[in-house]
Amino acid sequence: xxxxxxxxxxxxxxxxxxxxxxxxxxxxxxxxxxxxxxxxxxxxxxxxxxxxxxxxxxxxxxxxxxxxxxxxxxxxxxxxxxxxxxxxxxxxxxxxxxxxxxxxxxxxxxxxxxxxxxxxxxxxxxxxxxxxxxxxxxxxxxxxxxxxxxxxxxxxxxxxxxxxxxxxxxxxxxxxxxxxxxxxxxxxxxxxxxxxxxxxxxxxxxxxxxxxxxxxxxxxxxxxxxxxxxxxxxxxxxxxxxxxxxxxxxxxxxxxxxxxxxxxxxxxxxxxxxxxxxxxxxxxxxxxxxxxxxxxxxxxxxxxxxxxxxxxxxxxxxxxxxxxxxxxxxxxxxxxxxxxxxxxxxxxxxxxxxxxxxxxxxxxxxxxxxxxxxxxxxxxxxxxxxxxxxxxxxxxxxxxxxxxxxxxxxxxxxxxxxxxxxxxxxxxxxxxxxxxxxxxxxxxxxxxxxxxxxxxxxxxxxxxxxxxxxxxxxxxxxxxxxxxxxxxxxxxxxxxxxxxxxxxxxxxxxxxxxxxxxxxxxxxxxxxxxxxxxxxxxxxxxxxxxxxxx
Ligand SMILES: [Zn+2]
Numbered sequence: 001x002x003x004x005x006x007x008x009x010x011x012x013x014x015x016x017x018x019x020x021x022x023x024x025x026x027x028x029x030x031x032x033x034x035x036x037x038x039x040x041x042x043x044x045x046x047x048x049x050x051x052x053x054x055x056x057x058x059x060x061x062x063x064x065x066x067x068x069x070x071x072x073x074x075x076x077x078x079x080x081x082x083x084x085x086x087x088x089x090x091x092x093x094x095x096x097x098x099x100x101x102x103x104x105x106x107x108x109x110x111x112x113x114x115x116x117x118x119x120x121x122x123x124x125x126x127x128x129x130x131x132x133x134x135x136x137x138x139x140x141x142x143x144x145x146x147x148x149x150x151x152x153x154x155x156x157x158x159x160x161x162x163x164x165x166x167x168x169x170x171x172x173x174x175x176x177x178x179x180x181x182x183x184x185x186x187x188x189x190x191x192x193x194x195x196x197x198x199x200x201x202x203x204x205x206x207x208x209x210x211x212x213x214x215x216x217x218x219x220x221x222x223x224x225x226x227x228x229x230x231x232x233x234x235x236x237x238x239x240x241x242x243x244x245x246x247x248x249x250x251x252x253x254x255x256x257x258x259x260x261x262x263x264x265x266x267x268x269x270x271x272x273x274x275x276x277x278x279x280x281x282x283x284x285x286x287x288x289x290x291x292x293x294x295x296x297x298x299x300x301x302x303x304x305x306x307x308x309x310x311x312x313x314x315x316x317x318x319x320x321x322x323x324x325x326x327x328x329x330x331x332x333x334x335x336x337x338x339x340x341x342x343x344x345x346x347x348x349x350x351x352x353x354x355x356x357x358x359x360x361x362x363x364x365x366x367x368x369x370x371x372x373x374x375x376x377x378x379x380x381x382x383x384x385x386x387x388x389x390x391x392x393x394x395x396x397x398x399x400x401x402x403x404x405x406x407x408x409x410x411x412x413x414x415x416x417x418x419x420x421x422x423x424x425x426x427x428x429x430x431x432x433x434x435x436x437x438x439x440x441x442x443x444x445x446x447x448x449x450x451x452x453x454x455x456x457x458x459x460x461x462x463x464x465x466x467x468x469x470x471x472x473x474x475x476x477x478x479x480x481x482x483x484x485x486x487x488x489x490x491x492x493x494x495x496x497x498x499x500x501x502x503x504x505x506x507x508x509x510x511x512x513x514x515x516x517x518x519x520x521x522x523x524x525x526x527x528x529x530x531x532x533x534x535x536x537x538x539x540x541x542x543x544x545x546x547x548x549x550x
Contacts, residue, residue, distance in 0.1 A: 065206045066159065079140075080143050081140040094132040147221060178202065180205045212428040215249065234523060236520045240413045245422045280402060280404070284338075285505045292458055302326060303337075305326075327340050344395065350390075353395070354382060366406065366410070368427070397488060419450030483507070486503035502526055511547055
């Protein structure tokens with residue numbers, strides 16, 4: 001059993017052991033796939049002589065890195081999880097140093113590999129710094145509890161971005177790659193010069209250059225936790241700074257493991273879908289737009305709801321056929337009276353209502369960052385809304401209308417921002433090697449689309465929904481919350497039951513900063529029970545971290 005005297009035969013092998021065997025293996029396979037396949041069987045021969053004629057240096061890439069992705073406060077969103085790798089030359093000393101950390105089976109495998117003259121890379125709980133056995137810290141691209149999974153996306157086996165911002169900014173992120181290598185020396189005929197030991201070499205590894213997003217990691221974590229705490233398994237939360245429409249958080253469930261996407265490929269719940277950016281049936285969170293259109297057009301309207309309303313030959317109902325009696329814009333919003341808004345829509349007319357919808361960006365795709373788009377959804381056009389029934393459907397957010405959580409968050413941030421509409425943004429700057437901002441992204445121009453009078457009125461109306469109406473589950477003692485619920489019929493049936501899309505959209509202020517939040521649940525019960533509690537939790541958690549800030 002003399003490893004030193006055994007001439008090396010044919011290969012270097014990477015073995016991962018101890019508790020993180022699977023993760024380490026998968027990460028290296030996924031991100032640095034060349035390692036196992038191409039470098040797995042390179043020939044080295046062991047030789048204890050420290051000096052040799054015509055010697056050469058051999059290396060093995062342990063990890064490659066690509067551009068950093070930062071949040072708005074320059075906190076790292078990726079490249080945060082460290083891992084210790086230990087490289088061993090094929091020597092008895094090295095084997096003896098590590099065997100107490102390995103199972104008998106692993107020791108046997110390692111011995112066999114060393115006997116063939118292989119360099120071994122191990123994942124051990126202890127660091128080593130000896131001639132034949134040395135440890136180094138490598139950084140994983142994604143952590144085991146990676147935030148912003150859908151937004152960041154993932155890489156293919158060659159290390160190229162194939163989804164999310166990894167794909168959209170692949171050119172920038174892959175322009176500054178670096179690597180970490182194990183290096184050792186061989187003599188002219190390929191024998192490892194054991195006396196020279198093993199070492200590591202880095203080239204531009206974990207360079208600080210990359211991109212900076214508008215995401216606030218603290219707020220992102222609040223959004224992700226709120227979905228889980230409220231048992232929303234299929235849904236999304238979007239949080240905007242209402243003044244700038246910078247996206248502070250974008251969470252979507254279910255999620256996938258960016259370190260091992262194969263796990264998620266067969267999941268029928270579409271874990272790769274970023275629900276924050278996907279259009280859904282809107283329902284009653286659309287009603288404030290109808291209200292604003294009425295106020296802008298000086299329509300002051302009362303209506304006597306008897307539980308249903310006939311438009312042409314079609315009868316539309318209020319929820320559970322509830323008769324809301326005599327309602328004005330305020331009480332109709334508090335009770336989410338469909339009949340009121342259907343009648344109001346007929347008074348406003350399709351042209352004026354659609355005109356405001358277009359000002360809100362509904363039916364248009366949104367470019368959040370370069371080549372990173374939110375799908376347009378559907379806003380009916382003048383042609384398809386030429387019947388009274390189609391207008392009635394639109395007036396309470398049903399019919400053809402589809403919009404994503406990010407679209408609706410942008411609508412509500414206009415209410416919170418004095419009637420100024422601005423498209424949302426996600427990208428803040430490109431970051432150079434010295435962590436300086438270069439190519440700073442300018443905010444898009446804002447445009448006043450609602451008068452001060454309209455804003456004052458809709459602000460009161462949306463506050464009363466939370467304080468006196470069916471948005472009470474969003475009420476908090478910490479912040480003054482405004483918003484609207486929705487329980488939208490999707491028209492999609494599973495096992496005879498119609499899938500319902502539920503929502504809460506609203507806003508609140510902490511320390512003079514206004515936050516707009518859109519919450520969506522796929523296949524929910526009601527916006528009041530599913531999503532309003534999420535809003536309450538988000539508002540309180542943001543209050544707790546931001547009220548004492550600065
Ligand atoms: Zn009603």
